[in-house]
Amino acid sequence: MACTDITVRVHIEGIPGRSDFDVLLPYGSDIEALMDSLGSIEGGTPLKHIKNPDTGEMRYFLVAFNGRMIRFPEALSVNLENGDEILFISPLVGG
Amino acid sequence: MKYGGYAGKILRVDLSSNRISTEKVSDEMAELYLGGNGFAAKILFDEVPAGTDPLGENNKLLFFTGPVTGTNMPVCGSRLVVVTKSPLNNRFLDSYAGGEFAAYMKYAGFDGIVIEGKASEPVYLWIDDDTVEIRKADTLWGKKTYETQNELRKMAGDRDIATACIGPAGEKLARIACILTGVHAAGRGGVGAVMGSKNLKAIAVRGTKGVEVADPEAFRLFSREIRGRISANAGTGTGLPTFGTAAVVEVNNKLGMLGTNNYQKEEFEHADLIGGKYLKENCFVANDACFGCSIACAKVNKAREGKYQNYLTVGPEYETLFSLGSNCGISSIDAIIAGDRLCDEYGIDTISGGSVISMAMECSEKGLLDPDSADGLDLSFGNHEAMVELVRKIGEREGIGWIMGEGTVRFAEHLGKGADKFAIHVKGLEVPAHSARGLPGMAIGYATSNRGGTHQDGRPTAERAGIVDPATTEGKGTYEVQVQRMTTFMDSMVMCRMLEGIFGPVGLTEDHARLVKVVTGMDLSIGNLKDIADRIYILERATNIREGENRSSDTLPWRFMNEPIPSGPSKGKYIPENVLNMMLDETYEERGWDKKTGLPLRETLERLKLVDLVQEIHEQK
Numbered sequence: 255m256a257c258t259d260i261t262v263r264v265h266i267e268g269i270p271g272r273s274d275f276d277v278l279l280p281y282g283s284d285i286e287a288l289m290d291s292l293g294s295i296e297g298g299t300p301l302k303h304i305k306n307p308d309t310g311e312m313r314y315f316l317v318a319f320n321g322r323m324i325r326f327p328e329a330l331s332v333n334l335e336n337g338d339e340i341l342f343i344s345p346l347v348g349g
Numbered sequence: 350m351k352y353g354g355y356a357g358k359i360l361r362v363d364l365s366s367n368r369i370s371t372e373k374v375s376d377e378m379a380e381l382y383l384g385g386n387g388f389a390a391k392i393l394f395d396e397v398p399a400g401t402d403p404l405g406e407n408n409k410l411l412f413f414t415g416p417v418t419g420t421n422m423p424v425c426g427s428r429l430v431v432v433t434k435s436p437l438n439n440r441f442l443d444s445y446a447g448g449e450f451a452a453y454m455k456y457a458g459f460d461g462i463v464i465e466g467k468a469s470e471p472v473y474l475w476i477d478d479d480t481v482e483i484r485k486a487d488t489l490w491g492k493k494t495y496e497t498q499n500e501l502r503k504m505a506g507d508r509d510i511a512t513a514c515i516g517p518a519g520e521k522l523a524r525i526a527c528i529l530t531g532v533h534a535a536g537r538g539g540v541g542a543v544m545g546s547k548n549l550k551a552i553a554v555r556g557t558k559g560v561e562v563a564d565p566e567a568f569r570l571f572s573r574e575i576r577g578r579i580s581a582n583a584g585t586g587t588g589l590p591t592f593g594t595a596a597v598v599e600v601n602n603k604l605g606m607l608g609t610n611n612y613q614k615e616e617f618e619h620a621d622l623i624g625g626k627y628l629k630e631n632c633f634v635a636n637d638a639c640f641g642c643s644i645a646c647a648k649v650n651k652a653r654e655g656k657y658q659n660y661l662t663v664g665p666e667y668e669t670l671f672s673l674g675s676n677c678g679i680s681s682i683d684a685i686i687a688g689d690r691l692c693d694e695y696g697i698d699t700i701s702g703g704s705v706i707s708m709a710m711e712c713s714e715k716g717l718l719d720p721d722s723a724d725g726l727d728l729s730f731g732n733h734e735a736m737v738e739l740v741r742k743i744g745e746r747e748g749i750g751w752i753m754g755e756g757t758v759r760f761a762e763h764l765g766k767g768a769d770k771f772a773i774h775v776k777g778l779e780v781p782a783h784s785a786r787g788l789p790g791m792a793i794g795y796a797t798s799n800r801g802g803t804h805q806d807g808r809p810t811a812e813r814a815g816i817v818d819p820a821t822t823e824g825k826g827t828y829e830v831q832v833q834r835m836t837t838f839m840d841s842m843v844m845c846r847m848l849e850g851i852f853g854p855v856g857l858t859e860d861h862a863r864l865v866k867v868v869t870g871m872d873l874s875i876g877n878l879k880d881i882a883d884r885i886y887i888l889e890r891a892t893n894i895r896e897g898e899n900r901s902s903d904t905l906p907w908r909f910m911n912e913p914i915p916s917g918p919s920k921g922k923y924i925p926e927n928v929l930n931m932m933l934d935e936t937y938e939e940r941g942w943d944k945k946t947g948l949p950l951r952e953t954l955e956r957l958k959l960v961d962l963v964q965e966i967h968e969q970k
Contacts, residue, residue, distance in 0.1 A: 268588025313583040316815020321918025325815040345814035346584030
C-alpha cells in the first residue's frame with residue numbers, strides 16, 4: 255500500500271451475502287469516489303444495491319460516517335481518512 | 350353497497366345472550382371512515398362509554414378488515430385490525446396482525462365482527478360463510494395457541510380455515526396478552542385479555558366468497574406496477590426478503606440507537622450475535638409470507654443447541670430481538686428464539702413482555718427487587734435463563750409473573766420506591782425498539798399516539814432512512830402529523846407498513862388516492878384522505894378525552910426526557926421537556942387542536958363533520 259492510500263471500512267445494510275468491505279482508496283477520496291470503487295467490487299453488486307444502475311437513482315438516502323448520519327447528496331462530498339467507517343443505511347425499518 | 354372492496358356486512362355476536370345478527374355497512378360510513386380501524390373506532394366510540402371496565406361485560410372486541418383486504422394487491426390483502434378499550438391503559442386500542450384470518454373473514458362475507466357481552470363458559474366462534482355458531486370450547490381452554498389452532502382444524506375437518514385465538518395468558522387476563530392468528534400476533538395493549546374476559550377462546554373461519562373491486566382492469570395494472578416497485582426497492586426488494594425485519598439490528602446498534610439494558614444505553618456489544626445476518630447464517634429454516642404478500646419478510650428460525658435446541662419460531666422480529674434480547678442484555682439467539690416461541694404459545698405481547706422483564710432486571714440491579722421477591726431468580730441483565738423462565742411465569746401467571754403480566758405501570762406501582770422511572774412506557778403502553786432519543790420525529794410520534802407507546806402511528810422510517818433529516822427537532826411535530834395521517838389511512842384500508850417505502854413514508858400521496866379509487870371507486874383527493882384520517886384520529890382521541898386525556902397525557906418516559914444516551918454515536922441525545930413542548934405545539938397547530946389543552950378545536954370538529962363531538966369534548970374542559 256502506498257503511503258498516500260487509505261483504507262475505509264464499509265458496511266451495506268440489508269444486502270444478501272457479503273455486506274462488509276475494506277476498501278482501499280487514494281488519499282483525499284470522498285464518498286463519491288468510494289461509491290465508484292464499490293462498482294468494481296464483486297462485479298459491482300454492492301453498488302447496484304445502493305444505486306439503480308439503469309437510472310442512476312439512489313436507492314439509499316443516508317450514510318453514517320463514523321456514526322454521524324449524513325444524507326445524500328451532501329454525503330457524496332465527505333472526505334475520507336484512513337480507518338473511517340461508512341454505513342450505507344437501507345430504507346427499511348423493523349416491525 | 351355502491352363501493353367495491355367491501356363485503357357490505359358486519360357480524361355482531363352477543364356472547365351473553367347468544368344472539369347473532371348482521372348489519373349492513375352504509376355508503377356514508379365508507380365515505381366518512383373508509384373501513385378497518387375507521388369503522389371500528391366509530392363503533393367503539395358510539396357503543397363503549399367512558400368508565401367502561403375493559404375486562405367487563407360491556408367492553409367490546411372488534412375484528413375488522415379493510416376494503417383492500419382479501420384482494421391480491423401486493424402486501425395489502427392480509428392485515429387484520431383488532432380494536433377495543435385497552436385493559437392495559439384504559440384507552441382506545443388498535444392492534445394489527447398479518448396472516449390469513451382477515452382475508453378469510455372477508456371471504457366469509459364480513460367486513461367486521463363485533464364481539465359483545467360475556468359467555469357463561471368457554472366458547473369459540475365458528476364461521477362458515479353465512480353459518481355462524483357459538484360452540485363450547487371446554488376442550489380447548491387451557492391449551493396453548495399452536496395446539497388450540499391445530500385442534501380447531503381437526504374439529505373442522507379442514508386445514509383450509511383461518512383461526513384466531515388466545516393462550517393461557519389471555520385466559521388468565523394478563524393485561525399484556527395478545528391474540529394469535531396462525532403464527533402472527535395482534536400483540537399490543539391486552540387484546541388477548543379482553544378476549545379472555547369474554548370467555549372467548551378462539552374464532553375459526555372458513556370463507557369461500559370473493560372480493561369485488563370497483564375497477565378490475567385499473568386494479569390489475571396498479572397491482573402490477575406496485576409489484577415492480579416492491580422488487581426494485583432496496584428495502585422491500587432485497588433487505589426484507591433476505592433477512593426480515595431483523596435486518597436493522599446491526600445498523601441501529603452502529604448508530605447507537607438500539608435499546609439496551611432497559612434503555613439505560615442504546616449500544617449493545619453483542620448486537621452482531623442477535624442480528625439478521627447472524628440469524629440467516631445460523632438459524633434460518635424457511636421463509637414465510639402473509640396472505641398475498643410478495644415480500645415474505647417472516648423468517649422461520651430454529652434454536653441450534655443447548656437447552657433451547659429445536660425451539661422453532663416464526664421470527665424473532667426486530668422488536669423481539671430488542672425486547673427479549675438487547676434490552677435484557679441477552680446475546681443468546683437460541684434463548685431469544687425460545688422466548689419468542691413461548692410468548693406466542695402463551696399469547697404474550699413480546700414488546701410489553703420483554704419490557705416488563707427488562708424493567709425487573711433494572712429494578713433488581715438498583716436494589717428495588719430482591720431475589721426472594723423474584724421467586725429466587727437471578728435477574729441480572731444477560732441472564733437468558735431468567736428471561737425465558739419469566740416468560741413462562743407471566744404466561745402461567747405464576748409467582749412474580751402474576752404482577753408482571755399486568756404491565757410495567759402496575760408492576761412499578763407494586764414495587765414502589767421510585768420504580769416508575771424504570772417503567773419505559775407512553776400512556777401505559779410499553780415502548781418498542783425505535784429510539785425516541787435518537788429520532789425526534791419518533792419521539793413526538795410516541796407522545797401523541799392515541800394508543801401510547803407504539804411505532805405504528807408515528808413512524809421511524811423516513812428519519813432512519815434519511816429521507817428527512819434525523820438531526821433536527823424543529824418541524825418534526827408537523828412532519829409526524831403527516832406521517833400519522835398516512836398510518837391512519839393505512840390502518841383503515843388495512844395495509845401493511847412495509848408498503849410505506851413504496852407509497853411514500855412521509856405522508857399521503859397520489860398512490861394512496863389511486864389505491865382507494867381502483868378498489869372502492871371513490872374518487873378522493875389527498876385532501877379528502879387527510880380529512881378522513883383526521884376524523885378517525887380525533888374519534889380515537891375523543892375516546893381517550895372522555896377518560897381524562899389532555900395535553901399533559903402527551904409525554905414521554907422520564908428516562909427519554911432526562912437521561913441523555915450515555916455512550917456511542919448518539920451520545921448526548923435526548924428529548925428535554927422544552928423540545929417536546931415545541932413539537933407538541935407544532936402538532937396541535939397542524940391538527941387544529943387547542944395548544945393549551947390538546948383538545949380538538951370546535952371549528953376543527955365542525956370542518957370534519959364531527960359536530961356531535963363538540964359538546965362531548967368541550968364539556969371535558
